[in-house]
Amino acid sequence: MALGKDLPPKQDGGLVIGTLGGAEKPTGLLTAISAIENYAMNERESGSVPHGFFTTQNRVSFFAVGFTGGLVSGLVAALLTPIAIGVIENYIPIFGSHEPSLYDQCFAFAVSLSFSLGYAAFISRVRGDYVGTASKSAINNLVSGLATGAVLKLIIALVGFHFMYFVVLAPQNIGPLLLKLHPLVKLPTLEWWFQWLGEFRHVFLISSYVIVLTTFLTVATPVVAIMLSVRGSRRRKMQEKKWG
């Protein structure tokens, strides 16, 4: 039968991953993690897939998912960081109070870190699935995408915050800009704003270096989690060999 030639070869309990064109292409973080769990489960059952299975397009898809996540989650953290530093330096109120306690200061800092750390921790949950060719390749590409996105976010934030400090909020620029609001806003209010912005601008400089720490933690979280998991499973295997 002619049609029979087009059918894939039967697999006797072997790998059933994705479509004929290779592994499935993730559209978002959830589908990427589901795909990795699927590869890992199949590779535990039936051994590693052939090297050609995970195509270049699959690698790029996983990289893109990690990259988008790293960039977006990092930008949320980048927006919250100057606010947190503003709270710590008593410029911005927290819980309606202008005099933050130590708890409030720590909480503001924790909130600014949480989004990107949570994202990195969510990706780290695949650490146990680092088992065969396909799952390893998928995880490597996802994490390297996350790292690239985080580094790009770092560059954007560094440039943006320095631009805020040296150009936008520089006294010679912010003064004329505020004066344009004069008919709408009273002069004493504008004067207060000018003074506040003049004092607040150094927060952007501090934030641009705090973001380096955030980026480091975002990248290090999944990398360390995967390394620890790999070391743990290697030790387990050696122990099993010893015990026969």
Place this chain on the structure above:
Amino acid sequence: MLSFISGTGLLDNFNPLNYVSQGEYVYWWSEAYRLVLSGFWGRLIAALCLVGAFWFGVYRKMPGLGIFLFFITVTITYLGGLIKAALWWTN
């Protein structure tokens, strides 16, 4: 169209000042603000929401709920200051 509805008095049913005095109404809102956006309860709710964001988003693999709780945390943490600034601005 809207004048027809207001003519029937239908929209008046939604006006809270038909049921409570203005002073009482303002008191309720300031109490709600004091309870949720500032003080001990605001801090407790925000901390629980942040822990919940990690618990549901990372541990229970429910990122949608995690993100929702995170944004509630941010709202409770900073909205109080924003309202204060808005009130200062209008006064």
